Amino acid sequence: MSLGSHLLQADQLDATSILELLDLAESFADVERRTMPKVPALKGKVVATLFFEDSTRTRLSFETAAKRLSADVLSLAVGSSSVKKGESLRDTVETIEAMGIDAIVIRHRSSGAAHQVARWAKRAKVINAGDGWHEHPTQALLDLLTVRQRIAEQRGLTPQELGVSCFEGLRVGIIGDIRHSRVARSSVSCYRSLGAEVTVVAPGSLLPPGIEDWGVKISHDLDAVIPSLDVIALLRLQSERGSGTYLPSLREYSRDFSLSAVRETQLGALAMITHPGPMMRGVEIASSVADLDRTLQLRQVSNGVATRMAVLFSLLGQGPLDSGMEQ
Amino acid sequence: MAQASSPTMLRGGTVVNDQGQARADVMIADGLIVDVGPSLEVPTSATVIDASDTLIFPGLVDLHTHLREPGREEAETVESGARAAALGGYTAVVAMPNTEPCTDSPEVVRLVLSLAKDAVCDVAVAGAITIERAGELLSPMAEMASLGVSLFTDDGSGVQDGGVMRRALQYAHGLGLTLAQHCEDQAIVNGGCMHEGMYSGRLGLPGIPASAEEAMLARDLLLVAETGASMHFLHLSTARSVAMVAQAKKAGLPVTCEVAPHHLVLTDQACCGYDPIFKVNPPLRSADDVAGLRKAVLSGAVEAIATDHAPHPPQAKDLPFDEASPGMLGLETALSLIAGVVVHEGKGSWSDVVRLLSTNPAKIAKLRASDPRLGGQSAQGGSVSPGEVANLCVFDPQATWTASSADSASRSANLPYEGWPLQGKVRHTLLRGEAVVLDGQAQR
Numbered sequence: 001m002s003l004g005s006h007l008l009q010a011d012q013l014d015a016t017s018i019l020e021l022l023d024l025a026e027s028f029a030d031v032e033r034r035t036m037p038k039v040p041a042l043k044g045k046v047v048a049t050l051f052f053e054d055s056t057r058t059r060l061s062f063e064t065a066a067k068r069l070s071a072d073v074l075s076l077a078v079g080s081s082s083v084k085k086g087e088s089l090r091d092t093v094e095t096i097e098a099m100g101i102d103a104i105v106i107r108h109r110s111s112g113a114a115h116q117v118a119r120w121a122k123r124a125k126v127i128n129a130g131d132g133w134h135e136h137p138t139q140a141l142l143d144l145l146t147v148r149q150r151i152a153e154q155r156g157l158t159p160q161e162l163g164v165s166c167f168e169g170l171r172v173g174i175i176g177d178i179r180h181s182r183v184a185r186s187s188v189s190c191y192r193s194l195g196a197e198v199t200v201v202a203p204g205s206l207l208p209p210g211i212e213d214w215g216v217k218i219s220h221d222l223d224a225v226i227p228s229l230d231v232i233a234l235l236r237l238q239s240e241r242g243s244g245t246y247l248p249s250l251r252e253y254s255r256d257f258s259l260s261a262v263r264e265t266q267l268g269a270l271a272m273i274t275h276p277g278p279m280m281r282g283v284e285i286a287s288s289v290a291d292l293d294r295t296l297q298l299r300q301v302s303n304g305v306a307t308r309m310a311v312l313f314s315l316l317g318q319g320p321l322d323s324g325m326e327q
Numbered sequence: 328m329a330q331a332s333s334p335t336m337l338r339g340g341t342v343v344n345d346q347g348q349a350r351a352d353v354m355i356a357d358g359l360i361v362d363v364g365p366s367l368e369v370p371t372s373a374t375v376i377d378a379s380d381t382l383i384f385p386g387l388v389d390l391h392t393h394l395r396e397p398g399r400e401e402a403e404t405v406e407s408g409a410r411a412a413a414l415g416g417y418t419a420v421v422a423m424p425n426t427e428p429c430t431d432s433p434e435v436v437r438l439v440l441s442l443a444k445d446a447v448c449d450v451a452v453a454g455a456i457t458i459e460r461a462g463e464l465l466s467p468m469a470e471m472a473s474l475g476v477s478l479f480t481d482d483g484s485g486v487q488d489g490g491v492m493r494r495a496l497q498y499a500h501g502l503g504l505t506l507a508q509h510c511e512d513q514a515i516v517n518g519g520c521m522h523e524g525m526y527s528g529r530l531g532l533p534g535i536p537a538s539a540e541e542a543m544l545a546r547d548l549l550l551v552a553e554t555g556a557s558m559h560f561l562h563l564s565t566a567r568s569v570a571m572v573a574q575a576k577k578a579g580l581p582v583t584c585e586v587a588p589h590h591l592v593l594t595d596q597a598c599c600g601y602d603p604i605f606k607v608n609p610p611l612r613s614a615d616d617v618a619g620l621r622k623a624v625l626s627g628a629v630e631a632i633a634t635d636h637a638p639h640p641p642q643a644k645d646l647p648f649d650e651a652s653p654g655m656l657g658l659e660t661a662l663s664l665i666a667g668v669v670v671h672e673g674k675g676s677w678s679d680v681v682r683l684l685s686t687n688p689a690k691i692a693k694l695r696a697s698d699p700r701l702g703g704q705s706a707q708g709g710s711v712s713p714g715e716v717a718n719l720c721v722f723d724p725q726a727t728w729t730a731s732s733a734d735s736a737s738r739s740a741n742l743p744y745e746g747w748p749l750q751g752k753v754r755h756t757l758l759r760g761e762a763v764v765l766d767g768q769a770q771r
Contacts (some may be wrong), residue, residue, distance in 0.1 A: 090645045110647030111531035112601025119602070119646075132649070134531030185531060209534055210525030 006126040009188035024310040042071035065308035140186035142307035166195035174236035330448030331505040344710040355717040358759035385720035386418025390690040391633035399426025404637040409446035410736040415658040416720035416753040418650040419449040419707040425483035431455040431466040477693040482506035500556035507559040507767030515539040522595040537565040557581035564609035566619020573628035585633040630687040638739030663749040720754040
C-alpha cells in the first residue's frame with residue numbers, strides 16, 4: 001500500500017488504509033518483541049526529524065521507528081541550529097533536503113506547517129508529527145492500535161482478526177481542550193472514518209468554531225456522558241489555559257471535566273481510558289485512575305514506535321514488507 | 328506633466344458614464360476631452376488610437392492602495408505600483424499611510440507626492456489619524472490637509488481606543504475631513520489569522536470572528552451619529568457590516584463604505600491548503616458573507632470597490648500561515664473581476680461599474696474637483712464628455728486572458744488569482760490625454 005507522498009492529516013486515511021496501517025503496525029510490534037528488533041526494510045533511506053517544538057517522546061518514537069527499519073536518522077535540534085539565527089523554515093527545509101534525505105518528520109507550533117513543508121519539499125516525503133492545533137495523525141493511529149488491542153484481549157481474538165469492524169458503533173468520548181488540540185482533530189477524523197460514534201465534551205470556550213459540522217455529538221456535561229462511553233479519550237490541557245484566559249482556573253476545570261475516581265466508577269466494566277500524555281494528574285485525571293489497568297497511556301507510548309514504523313514503511317518502503325522482514 | 332501635443336482620437340468605442348452608455352468616438356486635445364460623438368471626423372494632425380469593440384470609462388480611482396514607499400521598496404514603489412494601477416485602468420490611487428516611516432506628517436506626504444510626480448497614475452495620499460498609527464496621539468491632520476490630503480486612516484489596523492477615535496472625529500469634523508476606518512477590534516481578533524468559522528475550526532488556525540469587524544463598525548457608527556463627522560469604512564468583509572452601513576445611511580448618517588474584489592470572489596475555503604497567498608486582513612469570509620456583499624454592491628449600498636492592493640515579498644509569504652503577512656495584489660485584476668461580478672453574474676450595468684470604480688471613489692477621496700493644492704492632480708471620476716480632463720480607461724470586455732504574477736508590473740507576486748482565466752482586459756489607459764497604457768502595454 002502507499003499513502004501517497006505525505007502524511008499530513010488524518011482525513012487522507014480511509015477505513016481501508018487505516019486497517020492496513022494498523023495490521024502493518026501489529027507486525028512491526030512483533031518485530032519489536034524479537035531479541036534483535038530490527039529489519040532492513042528502509043536500509044539506505046535517510047529520515048530527518050525537524051522538531052520546532054519540544055517533544056522528546058514523539059521525536060524519540062519516530063527516531064526509534066526509523067532505526068528499527070534500518071534507516072539513517074538525521075535529527076535537527078532546532079535550539080542549536082541556524083533556525084535560531086533567523087533562518088526561515090523554507091530555507092531549513094531546502095537545506096536539509098539538499099543533503100539527500102528521503103523523509104521529513106516535522107513538529108511545528110503553526111497549524112499547516114507540515115503542508116507548507118510539503119509544498120516546498122522537492123522529493124522528500126513529509127510526515128506531520130503535530131502542527132499547531134491542527135493534526136497529529138500518528139497519535140490518532142497509535143490510539144486506534146491500542147484500543148483495538150484492548151478489545152481483542154477482551155474478546156479473546158487477535159487484533160488482525162478484529163479488523164476495524166470493532167470500531168463501528170464504538171462510543172468514544174473525547175474530553176477537554178478540543179479547540180487547541182491537534183490530537184482531537186486527528187482522532188475525530190480517524191474514529192469517524194471507522195464508524196465510531198464520537199462525543200466531544202468540553203467547556204464552551206474550549207470548543208472550536210464550526211464543531212457542529214464535525215459529525216460529532218457535543219456535550220458540556222461529562223457526568224451525563226460517562227456511563228455510555230466505551231472509550232474515554234482524555235486530552236492534555238495546557239496549564240496556561242487555566243490562568244483565566246479560557247478557563248477561570250484549573251481547579252474549576254477539574255471539578256467539571258476531570259476523570260476523577262468517582263467518575264471512573266460510572267464507566268462501564270469494559271470501558272477504557274486513553275491519554276496522549278504527558279498527563280497532568282489531578283487536573284485531567286485523578287492519580288489513582290491514571291494507574292488503573294484500563295488506563296492505556298503507557299501502552300499508547302509503546303505502540304507509538306510500531307505505528308510510526310508502519311507509517312514510515314508505507315511512505316518509503318518498496319515491495320512487500322516480508323522481503324525486508326525475512327532477512 | 329506631459330501632455331499630448333497633437334490631438335488624439337479614440338475611435339470605435341462605446342462611451343460609458345455613470346448614467347448610461349453610447350457608441351462614440353472621443354477627441355482629446357491638450358489633456359482635455361474636446362468632443363464626444365458617433366463617427367467624429369479625424370483631423371489630419373490627430374493620432375488615432377483604436378478603441379473598436381471597447382468600452383471607454385472615466386479613469387478608475389482606487390481608494391485603497393499600498394504603494395509601500397517609503398520603507399518597503401522591495402515589495403513595491405510608487406513607480407511600480409502606479410504602473411500596475413495604470414495597467415489595471417486606474418488613473419488615480421489613494422496611497423495608504425502604513426509606510427515606514429508612517430505618513431503621519433507633512434514631510435512624508437511631501438515625499439510621497441514628490442515620488443509620484445512622474446508616475447503613470449495620479450497618487451493621492453491618505454494620512455494617518457494617529458502618530459505612527461499607534462492609536463494614541465492625533466496626527467497633524469490640518470497640516471497634511473493643506474497639502475491636499477483629504478482622507479485619513481490608520482489602515483493596517485483600526486483605532487482601538489474609542490475615546491481617541493471620538494476626539495479624532497470631532498477634530499476632523501471641524502476641518503471638514505473624512506476619516507476612514509479599518510474596522511478590526513484587536514481584542515476580539517486575539518491572534519486570529521483567518522475567518523473564524525467551519526474551516527478555521529478544522530484547520531486549527533486561530534480565527535478572526537466577524538464580530539471583530541462589526542463591533543468596531545458599530546462603535547464608529549455611534550460615534551458618527553454623536554459627532555456628525557463623516558466616515559468611510561474600508562474593505563468591509565461581512566454581510567452584517569454592509570447591512571449595518573446601509574441602515575446607518577438610511578438614518579441619514581454621513582458614511583460610505585468600500586468592498587475589495589477578493590471579498591467578492593474568494594471565500595475562507597481558499598485557506599484550506601494553508602497557502603498564505605490567501606491570507607489577507609480582513610480575512611476571506613464565508614460564502615454567505617460573499618453573497619451578502621455581492622447583493623450590497625449591486626443594490627448600491629456599497630459605494631465603492633477598492634483593491635486593498637497589498638504587495639509583499641516572497642519571504643513575507645513563504646512562511647507558515649499564521650506567521651505570514653496578510654495582503655494580496657489587486658490593481659491589475661480588479662476591473663475584470665468586477666465586470667464579472669457586477670455585469671456578467673450580477674446583471675448590473677457598465678454604468679454601475681463606473682460608479683463603483685470611478686465616480687464614487689473619486690467623490691469619497693475628493694479627487695473630483697481640480698485642486699491646485701494637489702500638485703497638478705486634476706479631475707478624476709468625471710464623465711466622458713467635452714470639457715472633462717482626459718483620464719480614461721479603455722476596456723475590451725470580450726478579451727480573455729490568464730492572470731499571472733509573472734506578467735504583473737508589481738514588484739511583488741502575491742497574486743491570489745494565479746492562472747485564473749479572466750474576461751475583459753484594459754486595452755488603453757489615458758492620463759490627462761497621454762496614453763500611458765497602449766494595447767495592454769505600459770508606455771513608460
